[in-house]
Amino acid sequence: MFPRLVYESFRRQTRRKLLAGVAITLGVAVATAMIAVATDIGDKINHELRTYGANLLVTPQEDTLDVEIGGVNLKPPSDGAFLNEADLPNIRGTFWHNNIVGFSPMLPVTVHLGNDADAKDVTLVGTYFNKPLKFVKEDFTTGVRITHPWWKVQCRDGSLPRAGRVEDSPTCGWPEDNSRNVLLGERLAAQLNKKPGDSIEVAGRTLTISGLLSTGSAEDDEIIAPLGLAQDILGKPGAVRRIYVSALTKPEDDFARRDPRTMTPETFERWNCSPYVQSIAYQLQGAIPHSHADQIRQVAQNEGTVLSRIKGLMLLVTLAALLASALAVSAAMATAIFERRAEVGLMKALGAGSFAVAALFFAEALLLALIGGSAGFAAGSLLAHQIGHSIFNSRISIEPVLFPVILAIAVFVTFAGSAAAIRRAVKFDPVFALRGEA
Amino acid sequence: MSTTPTAVHHSQIAARRTGPHVSMFVRMLIRAAVLRRGRAASALFAMVVAAAVATAMMNLYVDVQAKLRTEFRNYGANVVIVAKGGRPLPADALGKIESDLGAKTLAVPFSYAVARTTDGQSVIVVGTDFNRVRHLNHWWNVSHWPSPPRTSSTAPIEALVGMRAAAVVTPDRKPFDLTFQGRSIHLNPAGLLQTGAAEDSRVYLDQTEFQNWTDVSPTTIEIAINGSSADIEKQIAQLAQALPGTEVRPVRQILEGEANVLNKTRATLYAAAALIIITSALCVLATLTGWVFDRRRDFAIMKALGASERLVNGFFAAEAAALGAIGAVIGYAFGIGAAAWIGRANFHAPVVPRFSVFPYVLAGSILVALISALLPIGLLRRVQPALILRGE
Structure with a gap:
């Protein structure tokens, strides 16, 4: 009899059930989408913060002082120590290689430009643009197009590529990594009166300017060339001066700042297995012989605050969303039950106890919550996917474990929302209900 | 309620005509709210929550950018x-x-x-x-x-x-x-x-x-x-x-990094605010529609006593508008409080109350209330009062 009552109630009151079901679906969808976004926003913003560029710098251990003002190096170029280019792919072999978004080696060389009359010293920096590399069996590409996303190259047809990922931006203007093409800083280009496509005489070599580089800092006065070319000019094959590494890190805390040399093996294990900027630096030093790795504090130190602010904000907004959807569900349930007083009166007049009536309503609520919750979870996943795709251009992952949690929340909220209305309905005097004096 | 106009002075007629009408109208509004306290209170509660959530989200959306920009200034020049x-x-x-x-x-x-x-x-x-x-x-x-x-x-x-x-x-x-x-x-x-x-x-x-x-x-x-x-x-x-x-x-590195992160955050917040506001508006719609629908007897009695269509519509519309306005004012106050709390909890600086948000909240609340009142009335209008009164 009981299942039949529930079944008939759904069959005969399709409109009302649909209304309550829609409310639950909507509430659950919003809650699912917001929870998914809030749990994933940290990762997403961490990725976006990589637009600030590298947060780690690897230098030779016995490096002499940089004597560089505004991009002009005042030190004899062959001075000091170098890192070995052949060690670079090892960066992919560190424990946190999945967190390393990219890296770019740099080799500045001072070169003479022009004839004796108006000769001038200019810095030529050798680097990777988007260089294919191989570590053991894994192929990957890296270079300044990943680690320095704010570098803009103006190519021959004068158009500026739009900001964004490497895959999105056109390759126009960027030199090939093994070519003799270079980028010319825009201020230097204005001084020399050169444009893309022209050739330039550097250290006895004729190089082609493939594009003009605009960065808003020292590079605007420099020549950026493929690394091999810079090594060739310097006469030191395989030499690299410093490596910029862009890595996804966990915000620094007190534990992160501890000195790994004073840790016990277990603490060290824990420290080394957290993607702190310090532990990644420590591993980079291990991967590249005779190197010293340190965080670039301007970039690394501020990430934590920005990240925690945005995460905190989304968490609070998610709470607001949960509250709003819980209220929507409760309101819909309360209305649905309130409208059925006559039915309650009839059941009670026929001898149903308060328990039987309450059980019927709760069973209906449970069914509605399960159906609406499942539909809402699906819709919410779709919504989260849409938000991730349109805002962050990447997938927002939804943990399957969220499904039972969401269903449980849906059932709880539906029960909580119906409880007051059911109590009132059960207490109602059947005589008044049947007389229509509700 | 009308008297024969022959003997009475013109202005007195006007006074009488409007006088009792207005007071009756207001009385009906107040009595409707007082007699069915429970339902009216729950409708008002839904209204307040929706207005508060909307206020808080709009306030945050406007203010968070300024707050985040201050954080971004830690990146330097x-x-x-x-x-x-x-x-x-x-x-x-x-x-x-x-x-x-x-x-x-x-x-x-x-x-x-x-x-x-x-x-x-x-x-x-x-x-x-x-x-x-x-x-x-x-x-x-x-x-x-x-x-x-x-x-x-x-x-x-x-x-x-x-x-x-x-x-x-x-x-x-x-x-x-x-x-x-x-x-x-x-x-x-x-x-x-x-x-x-x-x-x-x-x-x-x-x-x-x-x-x-x-x-x-x-x-x-x-x-x-x-x-x-x-x-x-x-x-x-x-x-x-x-x-x-x-x-x-x-300094392009700093400017572009900031613009990028800020735009993404703003877009996410915008999506969240839109979802939350839509959900709470629908919540209000459901509650109020139920409330008005429940009062089809009042509607039928008013019509049976000879009330014009305009009067009945006006009555329910005025009731809804009043509910929307009161809900918006109380909700706005709560929303400002919630936004201030979020600002303090997350940014360690209160979110400045934006009074420019208030007209939107007020207009939105009244609009949603009016829609949810006139929707069921539109359905009931086609029904004979007698049918409703007979309980069919």
Whole structure:
């Protein structure tokens, strides 16, 4: 009899059930989408913060002082120590290689430009643009197009590529990594009166300017060339001066700042297995012989605050969303039950106890919550996917474990929302209900 | 309620006609709310919650950008002014910048020279204003900032020494000498500086001391401008006009990083706000529709007693509008409170109440209330009052 009552109630009151079901679906969808976004926003913003560029710098251990003002190096170029280019792919072999978004080696060389009359010293920096590399069996590409996303190259047809990922931006203007093409800083280009496509005489070599580089800092006065070319000019094959590494890190805390040399093996294990900027630096030093790795504090130190602010904000907004959807569900349930007083009166007049009536309503609520919750979870996943795709251009992952949690929340909220209305309905005097004096 | 107009003065008729009508109308409104306290209260509650959530979200959406921008200023300068062609900047440049951008803008002068240590190594010495630079570059890890400019000429001159420079100039942290174009200076290392970038290989001095020693005046001023990209662009143009002979450059790394992260956050918040506001509006719609639908007996009785369609519609519309307005006012107050709390909890600074949000909340609340009242009325209008009263 009981299942039949529930079944008939759904069959005969399709409109009302649909209304309550829609409310639950909507509430659950919003809650699912917001929870998914809030749990994933940290990762997403961490990725976006990589637009600030590298947060780690690897230098030779016995490096002499940089004597560089505004991009002009005042030190004899062959001075000091170098890192070995052949060690670079090892960066992919560190424990946190999945967190390393990219890296770019740099080799500045001072070169003479022009004839004796108006000769001038200019810095030529050798680097990777988007260089294919191989570590053991894994192929990957890296270079300044990943680690320095704010570098803009103006190519021959004068158009500026739009900001964004490497895959999105056109390759126009960027030199090939093994070519003799270079980028010319825009201020230097204005001084020399050169444009893309022209050739330039550097250290006895004729190089082609493939594009003009605009960065808003020292590079605007420099020549950026493929690394091999810079090594060739310097006469030191395989030499690299410093490596910029862009890595996804966990915000620094007190534990992160501890000195790994004073840790016990277990603490060290824990420290080394957290993607702190310090532990990644420590591993980079291990991967590249005779190197010293340190965080670039301007970039690394501020990430934590920005990240925690945005995460905190989304968490609070998610709470607001949960509250709003819980209220929507409760309101819909309360209305649905309130409208059925006559039915309650009839059941009670026929001898149903308060328990039987309450059980019927709760069973209906449970069914509605399960159906609406499942539909809402699906819709919410779709919504989260849409938000991730349109805002962050990447997938927002939804943990399957969220499904039972969401269903449980849906059932709880539906029960909580119906409880007051059911109590009132059960207490109602059947005589008044049947007389229509509700 | 109408009387025969023949004997009575014209104005009295008008007074009588409107008088009882208005008072009756208001009485009906009040009695409807008082007699069915429970349902009216739950409808009002839904209205208040929806208005509060909407207010909080809109307030946050407007204010969070300003809050986040302040956080982003921790990344340091976003505009750099450099002298063209190696000449020093005009002496009044800093004053001009501050008068142009307001005293709250942080502008820090820098001057550079290459000095030699006693054993002949080159090191870059930078003159700056420590007081300003420590507010601009929060990420500088400094063991001890040099004390304010000395008052007597016998006191030692304090310097801030970069981590890597320290290994060269003062490996034992003792006072050291530097020479620049034959003139030497005796410096006391006050503290060590660590940034992980070029600053680590430099020695920092107070600008006055630096200028007394080297005669080099500032060539670079770094500025942190707070505002949207359009604001910053405008101020860059303004600065370029005020300081001819200099080059005003935006620091693209900082500007683009900020714009990117801010845009993504704003878009996410926008999506969240839209979802939440739609959900709460639908919640109100469901509750109010149920409430009005429940009162089909009132509707039928009013019609049976001869009330015109306009009067009945007006009654329910007025009721809904009043509910919307009251809900909006109370909800606005709660929403401001919620936004302030979120601001305090997350940004350690309260979100400023935006009164510009109020008209939107009010209009939205009344609109939703009106829709939810007139929707069921539209359905009921087609039904004969007798059918409703008979309980069918």
